[in-house]
Amino acid sequence: MDKRLKAFERLLDIMDDLRSQCPWDKKQTMESLRHLTIEETYELSDAILEGDNDEIRKEIGDLMLHLVFYSKIGSEKNAFTITEVLNGICEKLIRRHPHIYGDVKVKDEEEVKANWEKIKLKEGNESVLSGVPKSLPSLVKASRIQDKAKGVGFDWERKEQVWEKVVEEIHEFKEEVDKGSDKIESEFGDVLFSLINYARFININPDDALEKTNKKFIKRFQYLESESKKEGKELSNMSLEEMDVYWNRAKEL
Numbered sequence: 001m002d003k004r005l006k007a008f009e010r011l012l013d014i015m016d017d018l019r020s021q022c023p024w025d026k027k028q029t030m031e032s033l034r035h036l037t038i039e040e041t042y043e044l045s046d047a048i049l050e051g052d053n054d055e056i057r058k059e060i061g062d063l064m065l066h067l068v069f070y071s072k073i074g075s076e077k078n079a080f081t082i083t084e085v086l087n088g089i090c091e092k093l094i095r096r097h098p099h100i101y102g103d104v105k106v107k108d109e110e111e112v113k114a115n116w117e118k119i120k121l122k123e124g125n126e127s128v129l130s131g132v133p134k135s136l137p138s139l140v141k142a143s144r145i146q147d148k149a150k151g152v153g154f155d156w157e158r159k160e161q162v163w164e165k166v167v168e169e170i171h172e173f174k175e176e177v178d179k180g181s182d183k184i185e186s187e188f189g190d191v192l193f194s195l196i197n198y199a200r201f202i203n204i205n206p207d208d209a210l211e212k213t214n215k216k217f218i219k220r221f222q223y224l225e226s227e228s229k230k231e232g233k234e235l236s237n238m239s240l241e242e243m244d245v246y247w248n249r250a251k252e253l
Contacts, residue, residue, distance in 0.1 A: 012082065015068050019076075030073055037066045049211055095119065117151035128152050139207050142196045150200075159201035166194045220250035 001009075018025040040062045047055035071082035096119050098104035099112065106112050117128050125131060128151065132144045149155065156162050173187040199206040224246040228235060235243070 011064065011068055015065075015072050019072055025069075028069065028073070030070055033066060033069060037063070040066060045211075049208060049215070095123075113147075113151045114153070117148060137207070139192075139196065139210065142193055143200065143206060146197050146200055156197075156201070159198065162194070162198045162201050166191070166198050169194045220247060223250040223253065 020026070040059065044056065044059035044063060047059050067085075068082065071080070071085050074080040074085075075082070094101045096116050097112075098115065098119075099106040104115065106115065120131060121128065128148050129145055132141055132148065136144065146155075156165075169187070169190045173184070173191050176183045176187045196206045199209065224243060225235065227246050227249070228238065228243075233242070
């Protein structure tokens with residue numbers, strides 16, 4: 001047997017054992033696993049951003065376990081089986097890649113994406129945007145919305161146009177702030193949306209970029225905390241100028 005198939009069969013057998021013999025595993029439902037799956041997904045995301053291949057491998061395994069777990073529960077409910085899950089995704093991939101499994105010709109990645117969205121509409125999706133999960137974090141959701149709209153040709157032609165829109169939205173936001181109007185939140189949202197759009201045009205993943213900045217800030221702030229503590233100082237009693245000394249040191253690391 002293929003090593004891959006043997007390894008997957010082993011996981012399925014272990015899942016059967018756990019579900020029938022382990023008190024914790026026997027109690028789990030799709031609802032109880034849901035928040036754990038979200039946590040595992042973020043742990044995989046962290047490992048990817050850190051470039052830690054060992055952790056990536058481990059986190060993929062954790063997620064794989066969850067997917068097998070859901071399939072096991074589905075089979076117990078006579079709702080679906082792991083076989084149906086796997087065949088379903090295989091059939092969808094074949095259907096949505098006619099340039100590989102059919103006679104459709106494409107010249108680049110953008111045509112592949114455009115065909116993908118057209119096929120999804122033919123499959124019954126009422127909107128190009130209906131495939132964007134409602135519970136996605138707003139930053140990620142904005143990226144997906146823009147990417148899907150682009151798939152059917154609704155997009156700017158040049159990145160310079162997008163930057164002009166960013167500048168326009170920033171000016172509108174500043175005007176509302178200066179007026180103290182109730183449109184501040186809305187205009188701030190427009191600024192973020194336009195910046196995310198520009199990031200797409202210059203091939204930056206805005207969620208990755210922001211998370212890397214978060215990690216950078218955490219690292220520098222924790223340096224500020226630890227180094228000032230070594231010198232017997234407390235942050236609450238320090239001036240901003242004193243803090244900046246440590247902050248600037250952290251930036252040099």
